[in-house]
Amino acid sequence: MRLLGKYLCAIAISVCAVSAGYAAPLVEPTLHLTPHAGSGRVALTLDACGGQTDTRILSALVDNRIPATIFVTGIWLKRNEAAVEIMRAHPDLFELENHGGRHIPAVDTPQKIYGIRSAGSPDAVLAEVESGAAALIRTGEPxxxxxxxxxxxxxxxxxxxxxxxGFKIAGFSVNGDGGSLLGAKETARRIAAAKDGDVIIAHINQPTHAAGEGVVQGLMALKQKGLTFVRLDETDGVGNDGTTD
Incomplete structure (x- = not known):
């Protein structure tokens, strides 16, 4: 009842839309870093949805001192304690953020997105967000x-x-690995093409996919170009559709 009361307006809008048989178009928000004087900056964000850890990527980040923001689910946290400990051992490199409790799309009407069933209701969206945050806090993370x-x-x-x-919503401007489904060559090409102000999205939870190799290659190309990597907590990001303002 507390949550329903707090978010009454948003919930009422959603309920009216469902009752009318209408669902507003979904939003895939973008995110760019704010302009900055000096050398070019990019933000690497990696999703850890479920499954295991791509040690090719994790090792490359540690060995080459590349900062990254890792969006982790409660599911991934339970299965990858060793990887979490590595990340926590390098607080200067890794920022862990909320990817939800059970990796359920934050859509409050019933539908499927890329074959994944949405949360389907306002209460379920709130549960997904809050359970993801709670899972992170239980590990000792801020x-x-x-x-x-x-x-x-x-x-x-x-x-x-x-x-x-109270959360900002992390969009992106460069889709690096196409949900970890792209090949190594195309993934490397996309990431290597990132420019000043871009926010890259890729995945760190698919160690058997060729995309992981491409992520490493693309990052090495950016590093060779002299771009600086920053985490989202080190800079301001500007997103559309009310996701950061």
Whole structure:
């Protein structure tokens, strides 16, 4: 009842839309870093949805001192304690943020996005966001400030609810690995093409996919170009559709 009362307006909008048989178009928000004088900056964000850890990527980040923001689910945290310990041992490199409790799309109407069933209701969206934050806090990490939902697609009313919880929503400007489904060559090409102000999304939870090799190659190309890597907590990011303002 407390949550329903707090988010009454957003929930009422969602309920009216469902009752009318109408669902607003989903939003896939972008995110760019604010302009900065000096050398070019990019933010690497990696989703850890479920499954295991791609040690090719994790080792490359540690060995080459590349900072990254890792969006972790409660599911991934339970299965990858060793990787979490490595990340926690390098607080100067890794920022852990909220990817939800069970990797459920933050969409408050019933539908499937890329084959994944959405949360389907306002209460379920809130549960996904809050359970993901709680899972992170239980590991001893600071309370997360950013949220990225499964599939990176949102209903507008869900965006409003998540923002009222105090989270910024992490979009992106470069889709590095196509959900970890691209080959190594195309993944490397996309990431290597990132420019000043870009926010890259890729995945660190698919160690058997060729995309992981491409992530490493692309990052090495950016490093060779002299771009600086920053975490989201080190800079301001500007997103559209009310995701950061």
């Amino acid at each position: 309370a997360p400030k950013w949220f990225r939902g499964a599939t990176a697609e949102y209903s507008p009313t869900a965006i409003a609810m998540i923002r009222k919880l």
